[in-house]
């Protein structure tokens with residue numbers, strides 16, 4: 382059956398009430414990303430007429446469940462953050478990559494790196510601290526599911542860089558710090574001419 386946003390949200394809303402919610406949602410996501418064109422078509426229909434289209438298109442945002450579709454452009458770099466709960470990520474197009482961090486005194490240290498190349502589904506641990514990047518030439522496509530509120534949740538934390546103190550997570554900080562990091566890394570890599578997203582393109586307005 383073709384991917385349908387409302388059906389997907391309904392399935393995840395039922396699964397999130399179960400003890401093994403992340404595993405159930407990983408199964409739902411694996412089925413969804415097995416048909417990448419189905420997701421792409423549903424998103425294209427949903428975003429028809431929108432310009433620019435949001436990088437994070439929010440399907441649902443509540444205290445129990447947040448789901449959004451992400452398009453992450455090439456050579457874009459987000460800063461370290463936590464989710465204050467589990468997450469399930471399904472990449473159906475391109476690649477999403479991240480470093481995993483541990484807190485070491487007053488700084489973060491890198492403990493590992495994960496490359497999620499489509500098709501790929503991962504359950505992320507509730508205490509995970511990671512960043513996000515797309516170092517490939519292709520814009521990625523993925524669906525992110527969280528068992529809590531995700532945007533502007535003060536008990537979530539964000540770090541401006543590895544040596545900074547954690548701050549409460551806000552979309553504004555995420556955008557500002559991510560653009561700082563992206564500018565710095567693009568300068569180092571000679572990619573300054575690449576397009577940059579605008580703050581207004583980041584998250585769909587309807588459901589923050």
Ligand SMILES: [Fe+2]
Nearest residue numbers: 462463464511
């Ligand atoms: Fe994250």
